[in-house]
Amino acid sequence: xxxxxxxxxxxxxxxxxxxxxxxxxxxxxxxxxxxxxxxxxxxxxxxxxxxxxxxxxxxxxxxxxxxxxxxxxxxxxxxxxxxxxxxxxxxxxxxxxxxxxxxxxxxxxxxxxxxxxxxxxxxxxxxxxxxxxxxxxxxxxxxxxxxxxxxxxxxxxxxxxxxxxxxxxxxxxxxxxxxxxxxxxxxxxxxxxxxxxxxxxxxxxxxxxxxxxxxxxxxxxxxxxxxxxxxxxxxxxxxxxxxxxxxxxxxxxx
Numbered sequence: 182x183x184x185x186x187x188x189x190x191x192x193x194x195x196x197x198x199x200x201x202x203x204x205x206x207x208x209x210x211x212x213x214x215x216x217x218x219x220x221x222x223x224x225x226x227x228x229x230x231x232x233x234x235x236x237x238x239x240x241x242x243x244x245x246x247x248x249x250x251x252x253x254x255x256x257x258x259x260x261x262x263x264x265x266x267x268x269x270x271x272x273x274x275x276x277x278x279x280x281x282x283x284x285x286x287x288x289x290x291x292x293x294x295x296x297x298x299x300x301x302x303x304x305x306x307x308x309x310x311x312x313x314x315x316x317x318x319x320x321x322x323x324x325x326x327x328x329x330x331x332x333x334x335x336x337x338x339x340x341x342x343x344x345x346x347x348x349x350x351x352x353x354x355x356x357x358x359x360x361x362x363x364x365x366x367x368x369x370x371x372x373x374x375x376x377x378x379x380x381x382x383x384x385x386x387x388x389x390x391x392x393x394x395x396x397x398x399x400x401x402x403x404x405x406x407x408x409x410x411x412x413x414x415x416x417x418x419x420x421x422x423x424x425x426x427x428x429x430x431x432x433x434x435x
Contacts, residue, residue: 240392255389265385272378351421352413 244250248260255261274280297312304311345354367376391398 240388240395244388253384253388254392255385261385265382268378268381272374275374276372276378351417 241250241254241256244253248257251257252261252264274285275282297314301311344350345357348354367379371379
């Protein structure tokens with residue numbers, strides 16, 4: 182058996198190290214490529230996930246962003262607790278204790294005016310400066326912007342009602358009728374203040390829970406949407422398709 186030459190073994194070791202480094206570098210590049218492809222696939226899958234009401238933005242941006250969204254989503258727990266506690270105190274004061282708004286406003290004004298009046302007259306006896314009462318003036322631009330925004334929302338509401346009344350979208354018509362019926366049932370069970378408080382508490386709980394469990398909620402909503410579309414297709418084929426449409430749509434193309 183021939184003896185192994187040291188020069189050949191050294192060259193073979195160098196070659197093995199070079200090939201090993203190449204394989205490790207190629208494997209690292211392959212792993213980087215695989216990670217990038219996996220991230221692209223994950224983004225593509227995430228973009229195709231069913232989202233409730235077809236939303237494409239995060240819940241925070243849908244709520245307007247900024248401090249109001251932080252309050253509704255409990256990003257600032259102290260501010261959210263204060264706002265919800267204040268609303269609860271108002272509801273207890275007016276609903277459970279049966280305190281009236283006009284009475285509360287009058288009592289607050291009486292107390293404030295009495296304190297300021299006594300303070301202003303007492304400063305002449307105790308040699309102190311009278312209280313500084315700021316002058317309150319509502320800016321004209323603010324009033325005009327609020328009026329324009331309210332007018333725009335009212336006009337848009339009337340436009341939606343007119344579009345529904347023309348009979349062009351049966352699905353939207355049924356959704357609005359169902360919503361108004363549910364609202365009427367709720368209004369029959371409680372007054373406006375209680376309804377407003379329920380809506381306020383809902384805004385402080387439902388978006389927070391949905392933002393926390395959005396994947397589970399969206400999965401359930403997707404299944405519910407598929408079932409609803411199946412039942413709606415059956416109802417539309419049997420009944421809704423046989424309802425005669427108005428002449429407005431024909432007149433539009435004349």
